[in-house]
Each structure stands twice: as C-alpha cells, then as structure tokens.
Amino acid sequence: MLVNRTNLPRHVPWMVFALAATVLAITWYVADGLRRPGAAGGGTLPGLSFGIVGGAIIVFEFLLWPRKMVRAWRVGRAEAWLRAHIWLGLLTVPLIVLHSGFRWGGLLSTMLLAMFLIVIASGVAGLLLQQLLPTVMLDELPAETIYTQIDHVLGEIRADADRLVAAVCGTASQGGDGDSAVAGDDRPITFEVMRRVGAVEGRVLEVVLPGEPVPGAELLEQFYHRTVRPFLEPSGVRASTLRMPKQAERAFHELRLRVGPAAEPAVHALEKVCEQRRQFDRQARLHFWLHSWLCIHLPVSAALLGLMALHAWKALEYW
Amino acid sequence: MPNQETGKQRAARIPLDYFKKPGPLERVKRALTGVAALGVIGWWGSGMLRPHREAMRYSRGPVAAAHAVWDAQCDACHVPFRRIGAASWSGAGRCETCHAGPPHHAAERPGDTPSCAQCHREHRGRDASLVRIADADCLACHDHLAAHTQPEARPPGAEFASHVGRFDRDHPDFKIPRESPGTDPGKLHFNHARHMAPGMVLTNDGSVLTNDGSSFTLADIPAAERERYRGRGASGAATPDSAAVQLSCAACHQLDNAHASEAAEHAASRPQPARPRGAYMLPIRYDEHCRACHPLTFDTELAGRTVPHPLAPDAVQDFLENTYAAQYLLEHPESLDRPAATRTMPGPSSEQQNKARDAIERKVATAGRLLFLGQTTCAECHAFERQAGAVVPEQVLPTDVPTVWYRHATFDHAAHRAVSCRDCHGGAYPDSPQASVKSSDVLLPGIAVCRRCHAPAQALASDRGGGAGFACTECHRYHNGDHPLEGLGAPRRGAAVELNIEQFLSAPAPK
Numbered sequence: 154m155l156v157n158r159t160n161l162p163r164h165v166p167w168m169v170f171a172l173a174a175t176v177l178a179i180t181w182y183v184a185d186g187l188r189r190p191g192a193a194g195g196g197t198l199p200g201l202s203f204g205i206v207g208g209a210i211i212v213f214e215f216l217l218w219p220r221k222m223v224r225a226w227r228v229g230r231a232e233a234w235l236r237a238h239i240w241l242g243l244l245t246v247p248l249i250v251l252h253s254g255f256r257w258g259g260l261l262s263t264m265l266l267a268m269f270l271i272v273i274a275s276g277v278a279g280l281l282l283q284q285l286l287p288t289v290m291l292d293e294l295p296a297e298t299i300y301t302q303i304d305h306v307l308g309e310i311r312a313d314a315d316r317l318v319a320a321v322c323g324t325a326s327q328g329g330d331g332d333s334a335v336a337g338d339d340r341p342i343t344f345e346v347m348r349r350v351g352a353v354e355g356r357v358l359e360v361v362l363p364g365e366p367v368p369g370a371e372l373l374e375q376f377y378h379r380t381v382r383p384f385l386e387p388s389g390v391r392a393s394t395l396r397m398p399k400q401a402e403r404a405f406h407e408l409r410l411r412v413g414p415a416a417e418p419a420v421h422a423l424e425k426v427c428e429q430r431r432q433f434d435r436q437a438r439l440h441f442w443l444h445s446w447l448c449i450h451l452p453v454s455a456a457l458l459g460l461m462a463l464h465a466w467k468a469l470e471y472w
Numbered sequence: 473m474p475n476q477e478t479g480k481q482r483a484a485r486i487p488l489d490y491f492k493k494p495g496p497l498e499r500v501k502r503a504l505t506g507v508a509a510l511g512v513i514g515w516w517g518s519g520m521l522r523p524h525r526e527a528m529r530y531s532r533g534p535v536a537a538a539h540a541v542w543d544a545q546c547d548a549c550h551v552p553f554r555r556i557g558a559a560s561w562s563g564a565g566r567c568e569t570c571h572a573g574p575p576h577h578a579a580e581r582p583g584d585t586p587s588c589a590q591c592h593r594e595h596r597g598r599d600a601s602l603v604r605i606a607d608a609d610c611l612a613c614h615d616h617l618a619a620h621t622q623p624e625a626r627p628p629g630a631e632f633a634s635h636v637g638r639f640d641r642d643h644p645d646f647k648i649p650r651e652s653p654g655t656d657p658g659k660l661h662f663n664h665a666r667h668m669a670p671g672m673v674l675t676n677d678g679s680v681l682t683n684d685g686s687s688f689t690l691a692d693i694p695a696a697e698r699e700r701y702r703g704r705g706a707s708g709a710a711t712p713d714s715a716a717v718q719l720s721c722a723a724c725h726q727l728d729n730a731h732a733s734e735a736a737e738h739a740a741s742r743p744q745p746a747r748p749r750g751a752y753m754l755p756i757r758y759d760e761h762c763r764a765c766h767p768l769t770f771d772t773e774l775a776g777r778t779v780p781h782p783l784a785p786d787a788v789q790d791f792l793e794n795t796y797a798a799q800y801l802l803e804h805p806e807s808l809d810r811p812a813a814t815r816t817m818p819g820p821s822s823e824q825q826n827k828a829r830d831a832i833e834r835k836v837a838t839a840g841r842l843l844f845l846g847q848t849t850c851a852e853c854h855a856f857e858r859q860a861g862a863v864v865p866e867q868v869l870p871t872d873v874p875t876v877w878y879r880h881a882t883f884d885h886a887a888h889r890a891v892s893c894r895d896c897h898g899g900a901y902p903d904s905p906q907a908s909v910k911s912s913d914v915l916l917p918g919i920a921v922c923r924r925c926h927a928p929a930q931a932l933a934s935d936r937g938g939g940a941g942f943a944c945t946e947c948h949r950y951h952n953g954d955h956p957l958e959g960l961g962a963p964r965r966g967a968a969v970e971l972n973i974e975q976f977l978s979a980p981a982p983k
Contacts, residue, residue: 194532196555256533258532258533258595259528259529259530259531259532259533259534259595260528260529260530260531261529261530262532298486299486299490300495301490301491301493301494301495302486302490305485305486305487306485306486309485343482345482358482440497441497444497445497447497447501448497448500448501448504451501451504451505452501452504452505452507452508453508455505455508455509455512456508456509456511456512459508459509459512459513459516460512460515463512463516463530464530467530468530469553470546470550470552470553471530471546471550471552472550472555
C-alpha cells in the first residue's frame with residue numbers, strides 16, 4: 154500500500170490512534186512499574202491487558218489474508234483493511250514488548266517474541282518495498298503485463314516473431330511451436346512494440362505485412378534462431394547476450410548493416426520484442442522483491458498465531 | 473487486406489480467469505504457510521509425547537536452583553487457573569507446603585501483605601536469588617509506613633521510622649539498643665580502654681585516663697593460662713614473663729565458629745557437626761575470658777583457692793562456710809576427737825564448738841566483705857541487689873549484655889574479617905578520642921561507618937568509598953529471619969507437613 158501525500162489524510166487517523174494508544178500504554182506501564190521493582194511482565198494487570206489487546210490485534214491482522222483470499226467478502230474495503238493492518242500491526246510492537254516485560258522468557262515466549270519481531274520486520278520491509286518498487290515499475294516497465302501471465306504472453310510473442318521471420322525470410326519457422334507460421338501465410342502480423350511520444354512511453358501495435366523474401370534473409374533467419382529465439386524462451390534470459398540493452402543494441406546494429414535496409418522493419422520489430430522480453434524479466438525480478446517478503450511474513454504469522462494461542466492457554470493456566 | 477488481428481483478439485490472449493490460478497510465488501507462500509501450521513501442530517504434539525518435559529516448553533524460564541526439582545512440574549507451585557496472588561500465603565497457594573513462616577509484623581495491615589511471588593520472583597534462571605529482594609518491594613510499605621500499619625496492633629512502646637528510603641540516603645541511624653539508644657543496658661562493670669591498654673595501667677576515673685604506674689605483666693597470670701596472652705615482640709620472639717600484658721579484641725571476643733572447640737575437634741576421632749559460619753561473636757564467659765586475670769581469690773592464706781563461677785550469693789556463702797570449716801578441721805583435728813551424736817543434743821554448745829563457730833564465721837564474713845564489697849573480685853564486675861547495710865547481697869543482677877545487638881538486622885563478622893576491629897569499634901582502644909571508660913558506652917558503629925562501604929561506588933578516585941551492597945536485604949529479612957527464634961530452622965519456619973521422598977518430589981498442595 155502506497156503511503157504518499159495523496160492518501161496520507163486517510164492514514165492520519167490511524168497514525169494518531171496508534172500513537173495515542175502507545176503513549177497511553179507506556180504511561181500505564183510506567184505508573185504501575187513505579188510501585189514494583191523491575192520490569193513488569195504479563196502477569197501484572199497492565200501486562201495482561203497489553204497481552205490480550207495485542208493478541209486480539211494479531212488475530213485481526215491475520216484475518217487480512219482470508220479477507221484478500223475471499224474477495225467476495227464485503228466486510229469493508231480492502232484498502233481500509235490494509236490501513237488498519239499497517240497501523241494496528243505497528244501498535245502491537247509496544248504492546249507486546251511491554252507485555253513481555255523486556256524479557257525473552259522461556260522457550261515458548263522466546264519463540265513467540267522472535268517470530269513476532271520477524272513478522273514485524275518483514276511487514277515493515279514489505280511496506281517500504283511497496284513504497285519504492287511500484288514507482289520503479291511504473292517508470293521503467295511500460296511493457297509490464299500480469300506477472301503470472303508472463304510466460305503465456307512470452308509464448309504469444311514468440312509465435313509472432315516466428316511468423317514474422319518466416320514471412321520475411323520465406324521459410325517455415327523452425328521454432329517448433331504448434332501455431333508457428335509457415336511460408337505463404339499472408340496474414341498481417343501484429344506486434345506490440347514500445348513507443349515514446351514526448352514524455353509518454355507505452356505499448357502500441359505495429360502491423361507487418363508479409364511480402365517477398367528480402368535480401369540477406371538468411372542472415373536474419375540465422376541471427377533469429379541463434380540469438381533471438383533462445384532469448385525469448387522462458388529460461389533463456391541468463392545465457393543470452395541480449396539481456397543487456399547495450400549489447401543488444403550493438404548486436405542489432407551489426408545485423409542492420411549486414412542485412413540491408415529492406416529487412417529494417419523486421420529487425421526493428423525483433424529488437425522491440427527483445428526489449429519487451431527484458432522488461433518481462435525485470436518485472437519478474439521486481440515482482441519477486443515486491444511480494445517475496447510475504448513468503449516470510451505470512452508463514453511466520455501463521456506459526457505465531459498458533460503458538461500465541463498455546464501461550465495464552467498455558468499462561469492463563471499457570472499464571 | 474487479409475484479416476488483421478483485432479485489439480479484442482489480442483486482449484483475449486490472456487485468459488479472463490487467470491487470477492484463479494496461483495503463481496509460483498503464491499504457491500510457495502501457501503506451501504510455507506501450511507508447513508508453518510503443521511510445524512506448530514507438530515511441536516505441540518511432540519510435547520505430548522514427552523509429558524514429563526512438556527512443561528519446560530511453556531515455562532517462563534528456569535526456576536531457581538532451590539526449586540529445580542520441580543522445574544517441569546508446574547502444579548508443584550501453581551494452582552491451575554489461579555494466580556499466585558496475595559491469597560497464596562494464606563494457604564490457597566502451594567508455597568506453604570515447604571515454607572511456613574511468621575507474619576512480617578504484628579501491626580501490618582492484612583490487605584497489605586504481599587503474595588509470595590510478589591517478592592520472590594521465580595523463573596529467572598538457576599542462579600537467580602529468591603531472597604535478594606529489590607528495595608522497592610520493601611519500600612512499597614516502608615516508604616510511608618503509617619498507611620500500612622494498624623496502630624492499635626503495635627507492640628507497646630514500639631517505634632518505627634515512618635519513612636525509610638535508600639540505605640545511603642534515607643535510612644535512619646541505628647537505635648542500639650532499641651530500649652535505651654546509646655546506652656549499654658548491661659549491668660557488668662567493664663572498662664574497654666583499660667583492658668586494651670598495655671599492662672592495663674589506666675585507672676578508671678571517668679573520662680580522663682591516667683597512668684598509675686602499676687603494670688600488669690604476664691607473670692601475674694597463672695602459668696597454665698599465660699601462653700594464651702603471650703604476645704610477640706618486634707623481632708617475632710615471644711615476649712618474656714616480665715612484659716606487660718597486651719590484650720587484643722580476640723582475647724575475649726570470639727566468633728561463633730572460633731577455636732573454642734578446635735582442640736576437641738582435633739582430639740575427637742569422629743567428625744564434628746558443622747559449626748556456625750562465624751557471623752556473630754560468642755558471649756563472654758568468665759572461665760574462658762576473665763579467670764586468668766581475675767581469679768576469685770577470697771583469702772590470701774588459701775592460695776589457689778577460688779570461688780567457683782557462677783554462683784549465687786547464698787551458694788557463695790555455703791561455699792565459704794564449707795571451705796573454712798574444712799580448713800578449721802584440718803588445723804584442729806582434735807575437734808573430730810569426740811563421739812558422734814546421733815541426734816541434736818540439748819543444752820548449750822560446748823566452748824570448743826563456740827570457738828570453732830566464731831572462727832569460721834569471722835573468716836566467712838571477712839571473705840564475704842572482700843568478695844561482695846571489695847573492688848577486686850565479684851563486685852569489680854557485678855552489681856548486686858542487697859538490703860541496706862547488708863554485706864551479702866540477695867542476688868547478683870543479671871549482666872544483661874545483649875548477645876546480639878542488632879535484633880532486627882543481620883550482621884556477618886566473618887564477611888568483614890579483613891576490616892580492622894578499630895574501624896568499627898574505635899571506642900574500645902585507649903588511644904581513641906572516644907575511648908570507652910564506662911560500662912554504659914555503646915561501642916557499636918553508627919550508620920555512617922556502614923555507609924563508607926555500603927553505598928553506591930564513588931565516581932571519583934579521590935573520594936574512594938562505596939561499592940558494597942546497600943539493598944535492604946543486605947541486613948534485613950522480611951520473614952523475621954534475623955530474629956533469633958524465627959530464623960531458618962526455627963519451628964515457626966518449618967514445613968506445614970512432613971513428606972516422604974515421593975510426596976516431596978510431587979509436591980502436593982497442603983491439606
């Protein structure tokens with residue numbers, strides 16, 4: 154969730170509430186602590202209260218997951234849930250630390266506190282990443298597509314490229330895809346390419362009409378099958394020279410010099426396809442960092458919830 | 473123109489229900505969440521497989537070494553779903569299974585009695601002390617004591633400082649003894665300064681100490697006990713018999729673990745019971761500490777004959793009569809040369825009998841005056857209760873020297889063994905400005921002496937001092953453990969019930 158100037162007013166009430174609750178909790182804890190030596194733990198009235206409130210908040214925090222899983226639920230807007238998740242989650246830090254009495258305690262309470270800190274740290278990290286990475290993606294990835302569909306879209310692009318090369322070179326595609334183009338297919342070939350107009354950059358469709366084979370088509374076809382086609386495979390990025398923009402630009406420049414101006418539209422189209430492929434790769438990496446923290450945050454939260462229930466039961470049984 | 477792919481056709485390249493199929497990251501996330509949930513269940517379940525160790529998982533931390541037997545047995549101390557609260561000490565809890573104890577004070581308000589766990593905090597590790605109570609626990613009441621006591625329940629004459637704070641700042645000075653602060657309640661005449669002076673040459677004439685020229689030497693002490701008082705010269709050689717006697721504190725004051733029984737220990741072939749740890753000084757005993765210099769000689773003609781100690785005045789009289797009668801018979805054996813009467817014969821005594829009686833009574837009276845009126849034997853140290861004009865007192869007043877001066881605080885002489893006696897008891901030394909020449913002097917240190925060490929460490933090296941503990945529990949025990957009859961081992965501190973080993977290990981709640 155982005156917290157910026159635009160939506161800050163909607164966060165302010167939560168921030169004020171979390172801050173006021175923290176101040177109140179600390180005041181109560183200190184006032185009670187003046188009457189007893191050492192740091193009061195969960196056995197005192199304030200400590201127990203903080204534990205109960207903190208535990209209830211943690212349960213609420215965890216409910217965000219089913220709330221997002223079951224989108225048909227109309228229990229408040231997801232955005233409102235997320236704001237509450239963030240600020241109530243941060244409020245649990247002082248509550249749980251005061252509940253612990255600044256001690257790790259025994260095995261279970263140590264595990265709980267460690268897990269709690271991991272959950273908080275991963276959540277804060279996720280929040281920070283969400284402030285940064287979406288902006289980066291917006292700026293740098295005009296070709297962004299749905300993350301889970303990258304491989305599928307990549308397959309479509311591969312098929313388009315196969316048809317283009319087959320049409321331009323007058324040969325059957327050797328790509329191996331079932332719907333690959335063959336010589337004689339005179340349907341227009343549509344490409345998504347990146348285009349910048351002024352400060353705006355976005356995807357536009359370009360149409361290439363199949364025609365007679367161009368001079369130097371063998372070189373184009375050879376370059377395509379040796380360099381471009383492997384790069385368009387889902388796992389072909391790492392080993393390819395085309396993954397670096399400068400190297401790709403140099404490679405296509407050399408190709409242009411060798412195949413002549415007649416093949417320029419096809420070379421240009423392939424270059425744009427490769428650029429899109431690079432953006433998909435970068436999108437995948439950014440997406441990983443944008444969401445991978447959840448692979449820590451959620452499982453540890455689940456474990457925290459389970460152990461917290463055990464802790465509550467045992468603590469109340471022997472307090 | 474052949475058919476060109478439309479925008480709608482291109483949009484349809486991505487299936488509309490794509491979101492129903494989770495991506496790889498989502499699948500990993502779900503799998504890890506499942507593993508975490510299973511891990512929690514497995515962790516909980518594995519504890520059930522080892523029930524004897526399961527409790528350790530949920531313990532707040534290891535209990536103190538004294539309770540380590542019950543580390544994995546929560547029920548030994550806890551009553552399930554009942555807090556160890558103020559009611560615990562009144563039988564609802566399980567502390568009393570092993571720990572009985574008197575109330576802290578008769579005048580404490582019942583509602584202010586803290587729970588066991590309020591002061592004795594457990595689960596802080598094996599080496600944590602359960603008796604090192606934080607000052608705040610004590611000051612919760614003693615900071616404003618009036619609000620926490622029942623005035624009507626206070627013992628008559630009892631005075632309490634209504635506000636006590638930190639030892640080095642807000643602790644009242646010691647009242648020693650409590651009944652008559654600053655005055656020794658003892659009725660034993662004793663001049664510390666004179667006894668600590670070489671040769672005991674000081675006269676007891678009030679606060680002015682003068683030399684009367686008569687030195688007490690080793691030769692004046694019976695040979696059998698002389699070695700105890702023989703000192704060492706500068707060269708390390710033993711001082712000759714002509715040397716003046718120089719007593720040290722240890723000549724009379726011995727720790728309760730001192731060498732009085734060492735000879736017996738060495739001589740005995742069987743092990744001796746453990747001795748006290750040397751916290752307190754043993755009471756002064758005439759036979760051990762006084763007799764060598766103060767023999768109870770009552771007649772110069774009966775050299776070596778002394779009155780036994782202790783004896784009541786009547787018994788002393790009997791002793792004297794028996795002694796002089798035996799002496800008379802030894803000197804007049806003809807007195808025995810007459811038929812033994814089987815019953816008291818009527819009529820006046822014979823002249824011989826009267827003569828004997830007169831002689832014995834004269835000597836008994838002379839010895840009695842020496843003992844009870846003179847200044848060299850009994851009367852030198854003891855005070856008497858007697859009728860006006862009488863020689864023989866009705867009784868010797870009890871000495872009443874306190875065995876333990878700090879009756880509501882502990883002190884450990886052994887812990888302070890490296891510190892010179894003079895630093896705390898300077899009045900005992902003749903060269904001290906406060907040299908004690910009166911029996912009523914109290915030679916115990918005030919709080920200022922204690923604070924030289926028992927205070928926070930001084931920051932400046934030039935102002936060296938402090939650093940030793942200054943918590944309340946350095947000297948005080950809440951459960952009256954500093955009281956002679958209520959310390960550990962006293963019946964009032966006994967267990968509520970006696971258990972066999974199996975019961976002890978399972979620590980049942982008191983019936």
